[in-house]
Amino acid sequence: MMLIDTSVLISMFRDQTGRVAERLSALVGDGDLYLTRFTQMELLQGCRDEAEWLRLDSYLEGQTYIEATDLTWAEAARIYFDLRRKGLRVRSVIDCYIAQLALENQMTLIHNDRDFEVIAKLRRYRQTTLDTVRSTDFHENDQDAIL
Template identity: 30%
Template sequence: MNRPSEASSTGTAEKMRSQISLESAGRVIWKRCAAIDRKEPVIVVDSSVWIAHLRGIENAARRRLQNIEDPLEILVGDLILMEVLQGARDDRHATTIEANLRQFTIRPMLDDSLAVRAARNYRLLRERGITMRKTIDVIIGTFCIQEGHSLLHDDRDFDPMAQHLGLKIA
């Protein structure tokens, strides 16, 4: 049984830890709010990397993801979120994945002007004899180019965008 002095010091220590946690959480929330609208380049992590991560598949892109020290450097596009959630086993699994991905900044990737740019990029690649297999990859790549972000991926479909359109690879 605790003596009164031990109990009060234990209570004080717990209260201090609680305050520190709340203060730390406040700083994290403040940083997260600031990150949402920041214009500095970040790393967009493609669904190919998240899926490898979820499945425990070892590859260079997954190792790069695991080595990113600041979670504020990671951006998850809404379309990438959709792609990852489509592969969930069931609703419970999808809810867990969504909660984990929501730790990062999530941004919409497509608006009307980006749609026009993505279509132009598709045509530019087609003129060079390259046909992109998935429209969503053209959108993701164009978003990264437009915003100045790097893309972390494990999908060969992005390679022509890097080679011909200036997509930065993380």
């Protein structure tokens, strides 16, 4: 089971060469893919116009989502808290939530976000990047159009 972070999907949507999609497909194979509702929200909030919203919303409706348990929220906050205590910083507690979902569901997280590398210093979970084929740098607050 694989959990795909927003950063990978944005890279895939922006990449005009198709290399990101090829790399993702090769990495995933026939495995089960999941998104989080935060990924859904982050993608939709970056839409330029109604037409883009409708295309992206239609795509997202066909995806499978992993949902949090009651434990997920507190454990995600604990990751953020423990990182701060060790002097490590991540830009968003949302990344702690996504890492916690991957951890508790024994999923491999696929990302292009350095914050997940920081989290991995504290919590051991399966994660990999698509950095070698990243088409653009991604920042959580990037408002540029993605499609």
